[in-house]
Amino acid sequence: MKTAIVWFKTDLRVEDNETLIKAISQSEQIIPVYCFDDSHFETTSYGFKKTGSFRTQFLLEALENLDDNLRKLGSGLVITKGKPEVEIPKIVQYYKARKVFVKREVAFEERKTEKLVQDKLFKLRCEIETFSTSTLYHAEDLPFSIKNIPDVFTNFRKKTEQDATIRKPFEKPKQIYSPSIPVLNLPTLIELGLEFSELDSRAAIHFKGGETEAIKRLNHYFFETKNLSIYKETRNGMVGEDYSSKFSTWLALGCISPKFIYNEIKKYELQFGANESTYWLVFELIWRDFFRFMFKKYQTKFFLYSGIKTEKVNSKSLNDKLLFQWINGKTTSDFINANMLELKLTGFMSNRGRQNVASFFCNELNMDWRFGAAYFEQQLIDYDVSSNWGNWAYLAGVGNDPRGHRYFNIEKQASDYDKSREFRNLWLK
Ligand SMILES: Cc1cc2nc3c(=O)[nH]c(=O)nc-3n(C[C@H](O)[C@H](O)[C@H](O)COP(=O)(O)OP(=O)(O)OC[C@H]3O[C@@H](n4cnc5c(N)ncnc54)[C@H](O)[C@@H]3O)c2cc1C
The missing domain is CATH 1.25.40.80 (Serine Threonine Protein Phosphatase 5, Tetratricopeptide repeat)
Incomplete structure (x- = not known):
């Protein structure tokens, strides 16, 4: 087969990338592509952005680095922006590609997009093969x-x-054959509808993508x-x-x-x-x-208020004032506030913090847990659909917790895990 497209998504690497390796082995030349999916930058029904500026900044850095690493191997990264089901077929036609190699998805929206692209490619007689990576x-x-x-x-x-x-992991390719790939042309945060957020100097770590x-x-x-x-x-x-x-x-x-x-x-x-x-x-x-x-x-059950449980659960309402206080670190608990400020100002929070703020949201504020999960989705640099919604459902008592409903005693957690108040002093003083 002559030309194939490697459609990169959440697999922005050259090491241990089966999709890339298989594409190279079956084609004379490949075109690596990344598509900025417009729907990833919309506002969700919960009122939050699907992707906030910390994660987007990290993504831009990761793509720049991927382009660099691909160029060292003889290739480069083509960037497009729009709906994948429109943009990927356009690239296929432009390069006369016969096959698209892409990472397999597990979550509902991502699978829906994959199917839409597949249907369009079918009409172009272009095959698609997915890999679980x-x-x-x-x-x-x-x-x-x-x-x-x-x-x-x-x-x-x-x-x-x-x-x-x-x-065993796949070794990175020794060389990639591609036609001349234009210079990397990334959109800016502003073009993606976001503003630059300055990283707080107290951040646990300065994450750089790539x-x-x-x-x-x-x-x-x-x-x-x-x-x-x-x-x-x-x-x-x-x-x-x-x-x-x-x-x-x-x-x-x-x-x-x-x-x-x-x-x-x-x-x-x-x-x-x-x-x-x-x-x-x-x-x-x-x-x-x-x-x-x-x-x-x-599949979609993790997005339901009742999660994966079969028994009926009455959904809780939302209190805008309490939500605002939780997001902005203005609740009655200093331990929760310190964690929420860290998330707001850096895009990261420790696992201990996440468990406590989620438990507080569900049990003390008594609100629909999905609003909390949706805020995390916007804010976290490490947002991952399964880990986020799965952990939230777990803590809300509608997921995989065999104990049913986990309740964190926030005061006790604060004194066990922040005995000297080092964490709270860092964020609240
Ligand atoms: C409410 C809530 C929401 C969360 N949302 C996310 C999310 O969107 N993305 C995400 O990657 N993690 C999420 N986690 C899991 C966990 O908090 C983070 O993976 C971890 O804090 C990241 O820091 P680390 O890489 O230093 O973790 P480490 O402690 O060093 O763990 C190593 C790796 O193991 C995996 N891991 C650790 N704990 C978990 C866990 N509970 N569930 C799934 N994987 C885990 C992660 O990939 C992590 O990078 C969430 C946890 C909670 C309680």
Whole structure:
């Protein structure tokens, strides 16, 4: 086959990218493409932007870096903007491509777009092939069919760890053959309907998008500082760069793959020894897989007020004043306020913080949890549809929590995890 398109989405990397490798092996030349989907920059029915400025800034950096890395291999990145079902067929026609290679989606809207594109390509006699590239365990290697995946994480994890193996990562291509690709032409934040948000100097870390930065971060966290060896003890921290891996932002856009991280953990263990902490990072990556597979299983249910539960739940109303106070760190709890300010001013919040502010939203403010999830969707740099809506549903008691309804005692959490008030002082003084 002569020419193929590689349509990049949330797989902005050249390492361990099966889609790219398969396209290269089946074609004489390839055209790497990224499409800014207009719908990603709209306002949702919850009144928040689908993508806020922190994440968009990170995305622009990631695309610039992908273009750089592709050019080093002989190619480059074509940028388009609009509706993918219009823009991708246009590129196919322009380059006379016979096939489109693309990452497979799990969530509803993304699958709908994929189907629309597929239908248009069919009319152009252009094939489309999708690849599952964002999980640690490949969906085909799971010891259950998607509909039989256990709803309880521990049951899913134990059987998967016992019966499935993690595939080896694909090596990055040695060379890519492409026609001359025009100079990268990215839209600006303003063109995407957003304004630049200055990063607060108190940010735990300055996230910079791109595969190069992701690998740099991994080397820092693993081999330079050996923080991986103490991850289990520090992961509930809230202040600073190294209490946790901070891989989530790069994972969300696919600047790094979980299989690549796993492979590096194995190398690290050979060099510095395995312990509970080195395993625990894998354990957390399995949580990430779990929510993705749950999305495959339950599809649109995670967006319903009653989540994946079958019993009827009466939905709660929204109080604009309480929502405003929660977003702007003006609630009755200083611990919640500090966390919410961090999110507003940096686009990031620790896992401990997320659990508490979500529990507070559902249990203390007693509001429809989906508004909280939608605000996170706008604000988080690491927003990932399955991890976000899956965790929110879990905390709202309508997801995968076997205990039903988890209730965090916020005062106790604050004194357990911010005993010296270091975190609260950082954000509230
Ligand atoms: C209400 C709520 C919303 C969340 N929304 C998101 C989201 O949109 N995107 C996102 O990536 N994570 C989300 N998380 C999960 C988790 O909080 C973040 O992944 C983590 O805080 C990111 O920091 P880290 O990379 O330093 O994590 P680490 O502690 O270093 O963990 C390593 C990796 O494991 C995965 N992981 C860890 N915890 C979880 C978890 N509970 N669920 C799924 N994956 C996990 C992530 O990929 C993370 O990067 C959410 C959690 C809650 C409670």
